Amino acid sequence: MIGIFDSGIGGLTVVRALTDRLPGRDIIYFGDTARTPYGNKSPETIIRYALEDTEFLLNKGAKLIVMACNTASSVATEHIIEKFHVPVFEVITPAVLLSIETSGKHRIGVIGTRATINSGVYEKKIMSMKPEAKVWSVPCPLLVPLVEEGWLEKPETAMIVKKYLLPLKVRQIDTLILGCTHYPILKKTIQRKIGMQVNIIDSSLSVAEKVKTFLTQHPETDELLSKAGTSEFFVSDVTGQFRKTAKILLGKNISLTHVK
Amino acid sequence: MIGIFDSGIGGLTVVRALTDRLPGRDIIYFGDTARTPYGNKSPETIIRYALEDTEFLLNKGAKLIVMACNTASSVATEHIIEKFHVPVFEVITPAVLLSIETSGKHRIGVIGTRATINSGVYEKKIMSMKPEAKVWSVPCPLLVPLVEEGWLEKPETAMIVKKYLLPLKVRQIDTLILGCTHYPILKKTIQRKIGMQVNIIDSSLSVAEKVKTFLTQHPETDELLSKAGTSEFFVSDVTGQFRKTAKILLGKNISLTHVK
Numbered sequence: 334m335i336g337i338f339d340s341g342i343g344g345l346t347v348v349r350a351l352t353d354r355l356p357g358r359d360i361i362y363f364g365d366t367a368r369t370p371y372g373n374k375s376p377e378t379i380i381r382y383a384l385e386d387t388e389f390l391l392n393k394g395a396k397l398i399v400m401a402c403n404t405a406s407s408v409a410t411e412h413i414i415e416k417f418h419v420p421v422f423e424v425i426t427p428a429v430l431l432s433i434e435t436s437g438k439h440r441i442g443v444i445g446t447r448a449t450i451n452s453g454v455y456e457k458k459i460m461s462m463k464p465e466a467k468v469w470s471v472p473c474p475l476l477v478p479l480v481e482e483g484w485l486e487k488p489e490t491a492m493i494v495k496k497y498l499l500p501l502k503v504r505q506i507d508t509l510i511l512g513c514t515h516y517p518i519l520k521k522t523i524q525r526k527i528g529m530q531v532n533i534i535d536s537s538l539s540v541a542e543k544v545k546t547f548l549t550q551h552p553e554t555d556e557l558l559s560k561a562g563t564s565e566f567f568v569s570d571v572t573g574q575f576r577k578t579a580k581i582l583l584g585k586n587i588s589l590t591h592v593k
Numbered sequence: 594m595i596g597i598f599d600s601g602i603g604g605l606t607v608v609r610a611l612t613d614r615l616p617g618r619d620i621i622y623f624g625d626t627a628r629t630p631y632g633n634k635s636p637e638t639i640i641r642y643a644l645e646d647t648e649f650l651l652n653k654g655a656k657l658i659v660m661a662c663n664t665a666s667s668v669a670t671e672h673i674i675e676k677f678h679v680p681v682f683e684v685i686t687p688a689v690l691l692s693i694e695t696s697g698k699h700r701i702g703v704i705g706t707r708a709t710i711n712s713g714v715y716e717k718k719i720m721s722m723k724p725e726a727k728v729w730s731v732p733c734p735l736l737v738p739l740v741e742e743g744w745l746e747k748p749e750t751a752m753i754v755k756k757y758l759l760p761l762k763v764r765q766i767d768t769l770i771l772g773c774t775h776y777p778i779l780k781k782t783i784q785r786k787i788g789m790q791v792n793i794i795d796s797s798l799s800v801a802e803k804v805k806t807f808l809t810q811h812p813e814t815d816e817l818l819s820k821a822g823t824s825e826f827f828v829s830d831v832t833g834q835f836r837k838t839a840k841i842l843l844g845k846n847i848s849l850t851h852v853k
Contacts, residue, residue: 367638368628373741378627378830447834478738481633489752496749570638574707 334359334559335544336395338386341369342481342575343514344401345582347424348564350541351399355548359559361393367569367593370477372446372513376408379448383409387417389567389592396557399544400424403445403512403536407452420547420554427539428510429458435532436508439466442501442527445512447472455512469504473497473513480515483578485522494519495526502527510534518582567592594619594819595804596655598646601629602741602835603774604661605842607684608824610801611659615808619819621653627829627853630737632706632773636668639708643669647677649827649852656817659804660684663705663772663796667712680807680814687799688770689718695792696768699726702761702787705772707732715772729764733757733773740775743838745782754779755786762787770794778842827852 335351337344341364348362363386365371371379383405387398398413399422400406406423414421432441443455450472459468475493484490501509509531511517517535524533548555564587568575571591579587595611597604601624608622623646625631631639643665647658658673659682660666666683674681692701703715710732719728735753744750761769769791771777777795784793808815824847828835831851839847 367634373832373834374627374830375832474742475735475738475744478735482734484735489749489756492749492752570634572633572635574633 334361334393334395335397335399336361336363336387336390336393337399337401338363338365338390338405339402339514340364340371340404341366342578342582343477345579346514346517346537347399347401347540349583350537351544352564354541354545357560357562359561360564361390361395362564362566363389364566364568364575366572366575370446371402371404372448372477373474374448376448376452379405380409380412383413384416387413391417391419395419397544397554398422399540401514401537401540403514404448407449407454422540422544422547424514424536424540425454425512426458427543428512428534428536429455429462431539432508432510432534433459433463433466435534436466438507439463440504440506440508441466441468442504442506442509443468443470443512444473444497444509444516445470446477447474449512455510467504469501469506471497471500476519477513477515480518481574481578483581485518490519491522491526494522498523498527506531508532508534511536566590569593594621594653594655595657595659596621596623596647596650596653597659597661598623598625598650598665599662599774600624600631600664601626602838602842603737605839606774606777606797607659607661607800609843610797611804612824614801614805617820617822619821620824621650621655622824622826623649624826624828624835626832626835630706631662631664632708632737633734634708636708636712639665640669640672643673644676647673651677651679655679657804657814658682659800661774661797661800663774664708667705667709667714682800682804682807684774684796684800685714685772686718687803688772688794688796689715689722691799692768692770692794693719693723693726695794696726698767699723700764700766700768701726701728702764702766702769703728703730703772704733704757704769704776705730706737707734709772715770727764729761729766731757731760736779737773737775740778741834741838743841745778750779751782751786754782758783758787766791768792768794771796826850829853
């Protein structure tokens, strides 16, 4: 099984991208809805949560872990790799690689939660691979609650997106990394507000491509994955809102199992 | 000591109201910032958290508990009273009593988190005391993140407040209960959008009055409270944002102790 976790619902964008690219592989998802969101919490707390989430998935039989949460990826990746001996994928590096490959002017914008942006992980990775790049980052802490509320088409959401993106727009970026798995859900609004000429990098697609390439190169790992085509969804808290947003994201009703 | 808890920072409005009315009493505060917010979680999870928060404060020496969180008050009060044998104050009943006393037409609006509004506790309490009252409730889940972000004067916040209040405005309410301890921070905007003729009931002030009255009537409990005039603040996660918002709310820097 492929184990995927997120602080809540955003990681379902990664589930969709993975099942599109790797049909048949069994998926187990954990959304830590009892402690969501992670993005405005401290690195210490986020690391503790990410280790617990990974342990849960491994105990359920996952053979490969996808951290479908940029906040956890930005501060907890090394801790997870060090503690557990399975392939671990985070959502940051694949997006960084794709942004460097596809950007012409290497004027790159990054948006994410406060914890992700404060970690500086995107700048560090981009600069280490492409020292002449220019990177500007903006924390957008209100976008996660707006998505979780389903306020996707409201004028207030468009205004808030515009306000957040203004500092990137004036810098004339040519590439924008969506550094949070919730943001693809607002991709249309973001594209409109940043300008149609800007290339948007969706980390949920990038990590799914990365996992697919890895499994092609490592058939011995792919063989470990069960392939009945099942998806299991576990959450630490069950709310009506999660079901509603999950339906928007995955295009179908899912059955949720509550774990503590 | 008076023990006060909230899911995060909103309860500091109650701390301010209590220290104004009961100067000298020692206060111990717990903000569950590692699991905030409570308002979009399920009753089962909120009850578990509220019991843990209360236990923490009692272990630290609190002799009286104030639930400075409408979400916890709306679903967990009976569970706390049943489990612990100390005076427990919730923020709902005092606001309901004041709204009934002061409302002329008894057309009452209530705003709160999704969990608080879904619980139906305000309608039930108001109708049991004043069966001829008309009550309309609206969940306002985006107001807590807007307050926590410090977006108090932004036009987007005013637009969102206006949108949430519209169904109450068309009902021509004469009284509006702020059913969340975060909302007093947006009181000016709320007053402007609902109309100056509407009487706003601030649950943080109501509960502080209630505690003061109780201690006057129960000097034996007041004697148990230490009176060195100290305030201690414990949080389950330390973030810069908490300090910043705490300073806005309390008008001073506070020292925070991190507990797990």
